[in-house]
Amino acid sequence: MAKSKQELIDIAVGSSEKREQILQGAMQVFLSQGYANTSMDRVAAAARVSKQTIYSHFQDKEGLFTAIIERVTIHRIQRELGSTELRGDPPILLRQLAEAFLNKLANPEYLSLFRVVIAESVRFPELAQLYTRTVIQKGRGLLSDYFQSHPELNIADPEATAHIFLGSLVSFVIAQEVLYGKQIMPIEQERLIDALILLILGGYGVHTSRSG
Amino acid sequence: MAKSKQELIDIAVGSSEKREQILQGAMQVFLSQGYANTSMDRVAAAARVSKQTIYSHFQDKEGLFTAIIERVTIHRIQRELGSTELRGDPPILLRQLAEAFLNKLANPEYLSLFRVVIAESVRFPELAQLYTRTVIQKGRGLLSDYFQSHPELNIADPEATAHIFLGSLVSFVIAQEVLYGKQIMPIEQERLIDALILLILGGYGVHTSRSG
DNA sequence: GTCTATAAGCCGATAGAC
DNA sequence: GTCTATCGGCTTATAGAC
Numbered sequence: 001m002a003k004s005k006q007e008l009i010d011i012a013v014g015s016s017e018k019r020e021q022i023l024q025g026a027m028q029v030f031l032s033q034g035y036a037n038t039s040m041d042r043v044a045a046a047a048r049v050s051k052q053t054i055y056s057h058f059q060d061k062e063g064l065f066t067a068i069i070e071r072v073t074i075h076r077i078q079r080e081l082g083s084t085e086l087r088g089d090p091p092i093l094l095r096q097l098a099e100a101f102l103n104k105l106a107n108p109e110y111l112s113l114f115r116v117v118i119a120e121s122v123r124f125p126e127l128a129q130l131y132t133r134t135v136i137q138k139g140r141g142l143l144s145d146y147f148q149s150h151p152e153l154n155i156a157d158p159e160a161t162a163h164i165f166l167g168s169l170v171s172f173v174i175a176q177e178v179l180y181g182k183q184i185m186p187i188e189q190e191r192l193i194d195a196l197i198l199l200i201l202g203g204y205g206v207h208t209s210r211s212g
Numbered sequence: 213m214a215k216s217k218q219e220l221i222d223i224a225v226g227s228s229e230k231r232e233q234i235l236q237g238a239m240q241v242f243l244s245q246g247y248a249n250t251s252m253d254r255v256a257a258a259a260r261v262s263k264q265t266i267y268s269h270f271q272d273k274e275g276l277f278t279a280i281i282e283r284v285t286i287h288r289i290q291r292e293l294g295s296t297e298l299r300g301d302p303p304i305l306l307r308q309l310a311e312a313f314l315n316k317l318a319n320p321e322y323l324s325l326f327r328v329v330i331a332e333s334v335r336f337p338e339l340a341q342l343y344t345r346t347v348i349q350k351g352r353g354l355l356s357d358y359f360q361s362h363p364e365l366n367i368a369d370p371e372a373t374a375h376i377f378l379g380s381l382v383s384f385v386i387a388q389e390v391l392y393g394k395q396i397m398p399i400e401q402e403r404l405i406d407a408l409i410l411l412i413l414g415g416y417g418v419h420t421s422r423s424g
Numbered sequence: 425g426t427c428t429a430t431a432a433g434c435c436g437a438t439a440g441a442c
Numbered sequence: 443g444t445c446t447a448t449c450g451g452c453t454t455a456t457a458g459a460c
Contacts, residue, residue, distance in 0.1 A: 018425085018426090032334075034248065034331065034334075036246065036248030036249045037248045037335075039452075039453065039454085040453080040454060040455080041452085041453085041454095049426085049427095050426060050427050050428080051427095051454090051455080051456095052425090052426065052427070052428090052455090052456080052457095053425075053426055053427080055454090055455065055456080056425070056426080060454080060455080061454070061455090115330055115331065115333065115334070117391070118327055118330045118331060118386075118390060118391075119246065119327065119330065119331030119332075120331075121327065121390055121391060121392070122244075122246075122327070123249075125392055128390070128391040128392050129391070129392050129393075129395070129396060131391060132387060132391045132392065132393040132396060132397065133396060136387050136391070136393065136397075137393070137396070137397055156406075156407065156410060157403055157406065157407045159399065159403075160399070160403045160404050160406070160407035160408075161407050161411070163380065163383075163384065163387075163399065163404060164376070164380045164404070164407060164408055164411065166383075167379060167380045167382075167383030167384060167387075168375065168376045168379045168380055168383070170379075170383045170386075171375075171378075171379030171380070171382045171383045171386075172375065172379060174330075174382075174383075175344060175348050175375075175379075178330060178333055178340070179329070179330075179333060179340040179341070179343055179344045179348070180333070180337055180340050180341050180344065181341075181344040181348065181349070183341070184341060184344060184345060184349070185344065185348075185349060187371065187372070187375065191369055191371075191372045192372050192375060192376070194368075194369065194372070195368065195369045195372035195373050195376060196372075196376055198368060199373070199376065199411045199412065200411065202414065230443085230444085251434075251435065251436080252435080252436060252437080253434085253435080253436090261444080261445095262444060262445050262446075263436085263437080263438095263445095264437090264438080264439095264443090264444065264445070264446090265443075265444055265445080267436090267437065267438080268443065268444080272436080272437080273436065273437090425460105426459105426460090427458105427459085427460080428457105428458090428459080428460105429456105429457085429458085429459100430455105430456085430457080430458100431454105431455085431456075431457085432453100432454095432455090432456100433452105433453080433454090433455105434451105434452085434453070434454100435450105435451080435452070435453080436449105436450100436451090436452100437448105437449090437450095438447105438448085438449080438450105439446105439447085439448080439449090440445105440446095440447090440448105441444105441445085441446085441447100442443105442444090442445080442446105
């Protein structure tokens, strides 16, 4: 029987309904269980496909894992990051940005991806670098450009300052959510954001004579 | 035969030469390979002991892993952290502290511990919390106390500021070393430290009229 | 293409000799 | 206490029926 146009496209780009089904199921298991602790049997069960079907779409376990992490990193995260617009009054924008960033990071799916990428950074260094390029480098670049386009903020090193801003938030989420500090350390996110904005903007909006 | 005094002490505290040998070998394998990817056979080979000897000293794989992480976290790291004295002129002290902290963190053994704790934070949440208490909370407390004892620095929230200082450095190491950003992102550590100290101390030592 | 069944090997944990 | 040898189960990956 002749193939439909969609089927031909699917084959050309390597996609298909089954392949998508496998990716969805495997993503769920890999992200929650990690690489070594995920069996192909479990992936097959989660995707509601037989094991052989998986092996007909992906070379092996490593290939499947790589495909999933690339997919999640590039498509899902990159998309949300790209839609962020950095405009507006600095104190308001930075606060909104910090809150949005923290809420995104605290999402279980982001936490899982972060955990897995860190955990498998030795076995899959190319995935770690992909994460660095698409998530970290991109985010830092956006914020750095914003700082650079606002010379009135008097920021000596926009790139380093962007790292400090985002890095503080990342490590906050690691300590609070990934390492369960939430249950033993009563630091609230608003205090961190307040202190961070005060540091970066200094007296901006309150005093304008910071540099002298 | 009667037991020597040392042997009685060993039994009382659960230590022995063989036990120590096992811990050393297991530490090496667990920290470099992760939990799931470490087999008891490999631990036995690394410790140059038979498997049964391991099982006579530890209940199971989880027990051995827990013992190792607790040991490394509490003894090694805590010891070095405890010996840190925070005294001196703020600009100099903060720079020295940042450099010492970054050098420590970049040490392969610290990176491995961090990686493993993050990777197994779901399976072993109590180890993650131990790490939080002994490493993160302790370090933050020390720096926070220092800020608090120097009111001339004009730091509104010492605890949050301590988090920002240490968190920026931690996430820098994660991006550079754990996620191999070093090879693709040319940000140097001195730039980060400069920016960080400038933010926190503001015009301290250059201008003293920061607050208006 | 997708299934069931199974190969081939490694895993954690234990039994038994000494 | 420590060794060698081994068990049952689970792993990745493949063969063969349909």
